[in-house]
Amino acid sequence: QKEVEQNSGPLSVPEGAIASLNCTYSDRVSQSFFWYRQYSGKSPELIMSIYSNGDKEDGRFTAQLNKASQYVSLLIRDSQPSDSATYLCAVNEGSNYQLIWGAGTKLIIKP
Amino acid sequence: DAGITQSPRHKVTETGTPVTLRCHQTENHRYMYWYRQDPGHGLRLIHYSYGVKDTDKGEVSDGYSVSRSKTEDFLLTLESATSSQTSVYFCAISGGTSGVNEQFFGPGTRLTVL
Numbered sequence: 001q002k003e004v005e006q007n008s009g010p011l012s013v014p015e016g017a018i019a020s021l022n023c024t025y026s027d028r029v030s031q032s033f034f035w036y037r038q039y040s041g042k043s044p045e046l047i048m049s050i051y052s053n054g055d056k057e058d059g060r061f062t063a064q065l066n067k068a069s070q071y072v073s074l075l076i077r078d079s080q081p082s083d084s085a086t087y088l089c090a091v092n093e094g095s096n097y098q099l100i101w102g103a104g105t106k107l108i109i110k111p
Numbered sequence: 112d113a114g115i116t117q118s119p120r121h122k123v124t125e126t127g128t129p130v131t132l133r134c135h136q137t138e139n140h141r142y143m144y145w146y147r148q149d150p151g152h153g154l155r156l157i158h159y160s161y162g163v164k165d166t167d168k169g170e171v172s173d174g175y176s177v178s179r180s181k182t183e184d185f186l187l188t189l190e191s192a193t194s195s196q197t198s199v200y201f202c203a204i205s206g207g208t209s210g211v212n213e214q215f216f217g218p219g220t221r222l223t224v225l
Contacts, residue, residue: 045216049209097142
């Protein structure tokens with residue numbers, strides 16, 4: 001059973017601090033990794049994709065991938081109350097185009 | 112929303128009635144997906160399509176069927192709705208210039224089966 005694991009949270013972070021979200025996956029042949037943000041009552045929105053080991057930065061967001069350890073993380077710098085949401089990690093299934101989804105981590109940014 | 116619409120957005124129905132949900136895209140993406148999302152389960156794949164008239168089952172396909180007669184439309188049918196099918200249903204698409212794996216979601220349909 002291929003799995004993607006996330007801590008369900010909630011993760012509470014003060015405004016202006018760095019929020020760190022983690023995800024581990026079981027399928028060693030996965031090549032594509034994604035972070036989605038989902039506000040309550042809304043649909044998931046793609047915020048970051050990463051395909052190579054290392055860091056990828058986009059504004060206040062940094063995705064980190066370590067294929068040897070099979071984890072991917074998302075850092076949010078200068079956290080804002082508007083970052084409060086559930087963050088979903090998704091990994092492609094082997095060489096397939098389908099995605100395996102984590103259950104999500106609820107992030108709360110406290111003013 | 113990457114040019115994806117879902118209809119209806121909300122529906123209340125009774126056990127045993129048929130229900131059809133529609134997903135429409137204007138992006139000409141090849142792949143389309145139906146998910147359901149329930150508390151504690153995250154997103155679960157119901158069915159997917161890899162082209163017109165090409166569909167396959169996901170992990171929770173029992174009680175659901177799909178059809179795709181045009182690139183832009185993907186229909187999900189509950190032949191005889193049950194209370195366990197009360198959920199939020201999301202359609203997603205992929206296969207554009209950003210690659211086959213990046214999925215973009217429609218706004219969702221909230222279905223309640225009484």
